[in-house]
Amino acid sequence: MQLTIKVWRQKNNKSKGKFETHQLSNISPDMSFLEMIDVLNIQMIEAGQDPVAFDHDCREGICGTCSMYINGRPHGPHSGITTCLLHMRSFKDGETIVIEPWRSAAFPVLKDLVVDRSSFDRIVAAGGFISVNTGNAQDANSLPINKEDADASFAAAACIGCGACVAACPNGSAMLFTAAKITKLAKLPQGQPERYIRAKSMVQQMDKEGFGACSNHGACEVECPKEITLETIALMNRDYLTASLIENKEG
């Protein structure tokens, strides 16, 4: 395949970025998208140029680091997959591919396609854990969890923190990410003692980080590579409201 690659180059958060155009030839349709960027970078290094900085780790759809817009869509043209699982056969020979970093005030660009997503870490640190003493490990069958709750918790736990939900949202909202982290614990017995205080702390941290509000646009759900649903947001909103009612009653 012959390709024209228009890739965003930016030295750091302080500098102004711009698109750079490169030509690639002999790209196999069976290569992954990240392997195509590897080929581009080898070509650039051989020409004495600074290679394109991009995040990647597992290349198996697990770590969530390979985040970028491809032709305007987070993680590229297909639903339900990450950039690292996208293959070049999804593009046409001779096509121009535009690659950009996430565009969100809460995800400042570190270099080229790499953004700082530590705002997500701070949301999790605000309450995305269980700190109650649960004693010794119990027998697996001594803590029954119904199938529906177990499935909902497991589905929410699939969130890999990639940030595509924020990138897809016209408001730059992090509601889907935060809701996934809240839901996976709210559906389990171990998550109950801190359930409402957790929802309140994490939502407050999300707002502090500068993410936008949710206006039920739904783009987050469409672009999420792990197919996290808007139902998690409904649960988060209910838990946040319950936390406020408890506070008013006690306060």
Ligand code: SF4
């Ligand atoms: S909710 Fe989906 S899109 Fe958002 S961070 Fe988690 S996996 Fe990525």
Ligand code: FES
């Ligand atoms: S590199 Fe880990 S999810 Fe893509």
